[in-house]
Amino acid sequence: MERILFIVPPNVSFESFVKPAFNERTVAKTTGIYGSIVTEMPLGVLSLSAYLKQNAKVEIRLIDFNVILNKIKGFNFNCFSELFRSVLSSKEWKEYNPTIIGISTLYTPSYRNMLDLADVSKNMFRDSQGEKPLLELVRAGNKKEILNSHRSWITKEKILGNKTFSYDFINDLDEIPFPDYDILELVEYKEKSIMSLFPLANEKKRGFPILTSRGCTHRCCFCASHTVHGREMRYYSISRVKEDFTRLKERYKADVIIIIDDHFMSDKKRVFEILGVIKGLGLAAFFPSSLALYALDREILGALKSIGVDNLVLSVESGSNRVLKEIMHKPLNLSIVKKVISDCRELGIASDVSILIGLPGETKKDIDEALDFLKTLNATWFRISMATPLVGSEMLDICLKEDYIRGDYMDCDFKKPVICTKEFTPEYIKEKAYLMNLELNFVFNGDMKLGNYKTALKGFENTIKVKDDHAFAYYFAAKCHKKAGDNDKYLQYKEKYNQIIGQSEFWKNYAVLFKLLPLE
Secondary structure, X not given: OEEEEEEEOOOOOHHHHHOOOOOOOEEEEOOEEEEOOOOXXXXXXXXXXXXXXHHOOEEEEEEEHHHHHHHOOOOOOOOHHHHHHHHHOOHHHHHHOOOEEEEOOOOHHHXXXXXXXXXXXXXXXXXXXOHHHHHHHHXXXXXXXXXXXXXXXXXXXXXXXXXXXXXXOOOOHHHOOOOOHHHOOHHHHOOOOXXXXXXXXXXXXXXXXXXXXXXXXXXXXXXXXXXXXXXXOEEOOHHHHHHHHHHHHHHHOOOEEEEOOOOHHHOHHHHHHHHHHHHHOOOEEEOOOOOOHHHOOHHHXXXXXXXXXXXXXXXXXXXXXXXXXXXXXXXOOHHHHHHHHHHHHHHOOEEEEEEEEOOXXXXXXXXXXXXXXXXXXXXXXXXXXXXXXXXXXXXXXXXXXXXXXXXXXXXXXXXXXXXXXXXXXXXXXXXXXXXXXXXXXXXXXXXXXOOOHHHXXXXXXXXXXXXXXXXXXXXXXXXXXXXXXXXHHHHHHHHHHHHHHHHOHHHHHHHHHOOOOOOO
């Protein structure tokens, strides 16, 4: 029987973990301040595990180093390799002695961690070496022969030999068993789950990620999801979706179904059917991967609201029609954006808007015009990210062709710009993104403008929770408490704001720039 060990590397680079940038979420440990890490359930691994267990005699275990980094009270290692070696050399894993090790890497900051893990694993275990290709590897007697001959396995030798590769997808997704959540320590995925990134999502509820489809027909230049699931849509049947949701509720006590499809809105009729299943089971839903805005008409939004969706992630990406159409190739125009956010407000649905700046071909004028438009939206919250040339994306091809990359794009994570064009530098984009964050979320906060102080306060206090030296969060939270008549909280936050401003030139300069008046 094969003994398989799946390993999920840290989804952050070592440098970002031990020396988080000013614009990153942080966490305090006994040995210092570190970058905060989100623990997403590795759904791809769970599908692989379930498929293998259904079709072969295997034993499967999992190590998720994101969970480990969150659990440890102090970090006493000079590099991630030392952590990997320490964990893998424990009695538990030495006795397990896996015959196959699979390292699951989806994000570019994990790339070097994957290489280090492979090196450590290779030196510690003897013979360590999508669903269908992995099953064939497990079943094979001569595993090297399968790796060398199978069209879906990529090896160094094949790359050097200019071999071509192709997917071997399962077209009928119902063939893939229910994800193997049992290989996880489920409790470790709750506190730092993906829902914790969204201040208005009810992260106290028990959410489970799941796919109802695979694939995306869009061709956004910054996206590389097609390299994982392809461009053609494949679906689980509605009966299978209902079966999976029912099991999540009854066996795992799920409250929220976290749907992470790349393009959930591809079939409107199917969307209504799935929302009906969720409503019938008394569950709620959350969509962290966003939903296509052009499909969010009033009828769909009303159906979402009826199942308890009170916060929508909206991938607007830019406030410039030119950038959306000519650079991003995104099927969206700004009139739709305004309509969707307006409808969300009327229905009581918070809007969490994602914006991306610093793409090749974008200009400073584009960014400024986009900002002017975004100020008119009165969205609940904005997430300003910096363009990252992901492996497999059209944007990376453009950047490599035009020699636009400065630094190592394998370590970038939407917080560290590396694109340098004739129009802007990485330093300009980094500063501009932070200024836009302060301007849209604090100085011109939509809910404060509309007098929705309770809602605005949630965003400010969530910021304080993850960044307790954020002067603007204390300043505007204090103003909200003043408006709400909570004088004690107002004085507490006012004192903290004044303390930070008095000690930090960084925050003092921003307060002067945005002309923040002294709190009364």
